[in-house]
Amino acid sequence: MRPTLALTLTLLATLLIVALSVWMTFSLDLI
Amino acid sequence: MKPEIDPVGADAAAAQPETAGASRARADSPAIVWTWAAGLILAGALALAAPYLVVMSGPRPPSGGRLWDFSVGLGFGALGLAALQFALTGRLRWLTHPFGADIVYLFHRYLSWAAVALMLGHFGIFYVWYQLALGELNPLTARWELTAARLSLLCFVALVVSSQFRERLGLRYEHWRYIHIALAVTGFVAAVAHVLGVGRFTESPEQRALWLGVTLGWLALLIWVRIIRPWVQIRNPWQVVARRDEGGGVTTLELEPLGRPLKNWKPGQFAWLSVGRSAFALKEHPFTISTAPERGPNLSFSIKALGDDTEQLVQTPVGTRAYVDGPYGAFSVDRKAGAEGFVMIAGGVGITPILSNLHALQSRRDPRPVVLIYANPDWDSAAFRDELQAMQSDLRLTLIHVLDDAPDGWQGETGRVDAALLDRHLPPESRDWPHMLCGPGPMIDALRAALRDGGVPARHIDFEIFELV
Numbered sequence: 001m002r003p004t005l006a007l008t009l010t011l012l013a014t015l016l017i018v019a020l021s022v023w024m025t026f027s028l029d030l031i
Numbered sequence: 032m033k034p035e036i037d038p039v040g041a042d043a044a045a046a047q048p049e050t051a052g053a054s055r056a057r058a059d060s061p062a063i064v065w066t067w068a069a070g071l072i073l074a075g076a077l078a079l080a081a082p083y084l085v086v087m088s089g090p091r092p093p094s095g096g097r098l099w100d101f102s103v104g105l106g107f108g109a110l111g112l113a114a115l116q117f118a119l120t121g122r123l124r125w126l127t128h129p130f131g132a133d134i135v136y137l138f139h140r141y142l143s144w145a146a147v148a149l150m151l152g153h154f155g156i157f158y159v160w161y162q163l164a165l166g167e168l169n170p171l172t173a174r175w176e177l178t179a180a181r182l183s184l185l186c187f188v189a190l191v192v193s194s195q196f197r198e199r200l201g202l203r204y205e206h207w208r209y210i211h212i213a214l215a216v217t218g219f220v221a222a223v224a225h226v227l228g229v230g231r232f233t234e235s236p237e238q239r240a241l242w243l244g245v246t247l248g249w250l251a252l253l254i255w256v257r258i259i260r261p262w263v264q265i266r267n268p269w270q271v272v273a274r275r276d277e278g279g280g281v282t283t284l285e286l287e288p289l290g291r292p293l294k295n296w297k298p299g300q301f302a303w304l305s306v307g308r309s310a311f312a313l314k315e316h317p318f319t320i321s322t323a324p325e326r327g328p329n330l331s332f333s334i335k336a337l338g339d340d341t342e343q344l345v346q347t348p349v350g351t352r353a354y355v356d357g358p359y360g361a362f363s364v365d366r367k368a369g370a371e372g373f374v375m376i377a378g379g380v381g382i383t384p385i386l387s388n389l390h391a392l393q394s395r396r397d398p399r400p401v402v403l404i405y406a407n408p409d410w411d412s413a414a415f416r417d418e419l420q421a422m423q424s425d426l427r428l429t430l431i432h433v434l435d436d437a438p439d440g441w442q443g444e445t446g447r448v449d450a451a452l453l454d455r456h457l458p459p460e461s462r463d464w465p466h467m468l469c470g471p472g473p474m475i476d477a478l479r480a481a482l483r484d485g486g487v488p489a490r491h492i493d494f495e496i497f498e499l500v
Binding site: 002003004005006007009010012013014016017018020021022023024025026027028029 | 072075076079080083086087091092093094095097100101103104105107108109111112130131134137138141142144145148149361489493496
């Protein structure tokens with residue numbers, strides 16, 4: 001179970017970064 | 032050599048101790064552990080989001096185009112992950128405690144793949160869509176901040192490759208550690224230099240504070256891990272006071288604290304051990320503490336000579352100075368609150384954390400049943416045979432030896448620990464007990480699958496990963 005947590009957290013962290021990058025992209029695009 | 036013990040031990044007469052409740056009370060509360068873990072995960076997410084929040088709160092630079100901005104975003108994320116890696120590997124007990132240090136190292140490994148993938152994404156977008164902006168490759172004529180980025184990318188790719196394929200590359204553990212630290216520090220410094228050199232997000236006071244904070248935090252961590260902690264270890268040395276042959280090629284080194292003893296450790300935990308060298312040396316290895324806290328303050332490390340540094344380590348003379356950094360890990364009966372019994376399965380030297388847990392249960396005269404399946408290539412490889420046999424008089428321990436290559440007259444189990452063998456020896460009620468596995472990777476993988484097929488919920492299967500690299 002614990003290794004699954006490590007993999008899940010890695011995927012979530014990557015998704016978070018991609019989502020924040022998309023947010024940054026569209027925020028800068030609005031200027 | 033012929034086995035002198037009954038391979039399938041009968042349930043020992045259950046001691047009916049008065050301390051059963053007390054031993055359960057030692058277990059870490061799952062609510063506290065999970066709240067702690069959730070707090071750390073939230074803090075990690077905030078740390079990753081911080082650069083974006085700060086960047087977007089200050090004066091925004093003009094957009095470079097959607098793909099350009101997206102690529103820059105990936106770069107920030109990759110740098111955030113790289114910074115986080117230093118915290119994950121800094122052996123900070125408050126950070127590793129709820130998860131277990133082995134899992135934090137596994138997370139570190141997974142996260143490094145993610146970080147490199149993001150870096151390659153960051154670079155790839157520029158390479159495909161904005162190649163002109165990358166300028167020249169020649170470091171003598173290229174813009175220095177882009178050379179820094181290339182150097183950083185190279186370092187991080189080399190980090191992942193050298194770790195993933197260390198054994199195939201023939202890298203010794205201690206050499207790998209030097210290379211790993213050098214590449215990590217160079218890669219990170221080059222990445223920060225790249226961000227500062229490009230200078231698109233460094234103009235506002237908030238942005239400057241962010242980068243200063245990241246750099247100072249990173250330096251503080253480095254100073255703590257590489258200078259302060261070794262210095263504290265030097266002030267609290269240990270001494271090898273006994274060396275015992277445990278059979279099966281395993282040697283136990285017993286260490287006595289000459290300074291402060293180890294505090295608050297749980298059975299099944301491990302520590303980094305450095306013997307006969309300075310605490311500042313990087314020549315240290317993680318080993319399970321094979322005794323129980325109840326038998327402290329001395330610590331025992333049971334080590335199998337495997338042809339590398341461990342060959343020298345097992346010959347350490349009595350009287351040698353040693354340094355101990357621990358405790359770490361969560362492979363402990365004390366993490367199994369409310370367990371009605373335990374299934375423990377060990378392969379070879381994987382017996383050591385299990386032995387520590389058994390020692391603890393024995394010291395506490397714990398009445399709960401334990402089924403131990405202990406697999407070895409042959410009878411002579413089975414370490415701690417006599418000790419395990421003797422434990423059956425104090426514990427409700429059912430001991431099942433499994434041998435690949437059994438001697439003549441052997442009446443016990445042979446071959447692999449598979450579903451049929453598990454079915455023969457595990458009582459139906461054991462499906463709700465914690466299953467603690469420790470052994471070689473392929474064995475653990477096979478066992479997990481067999482246990483799950485046999486109806487054991489994944490939450491009841493725990494294992495220790497002792498091949499950290």
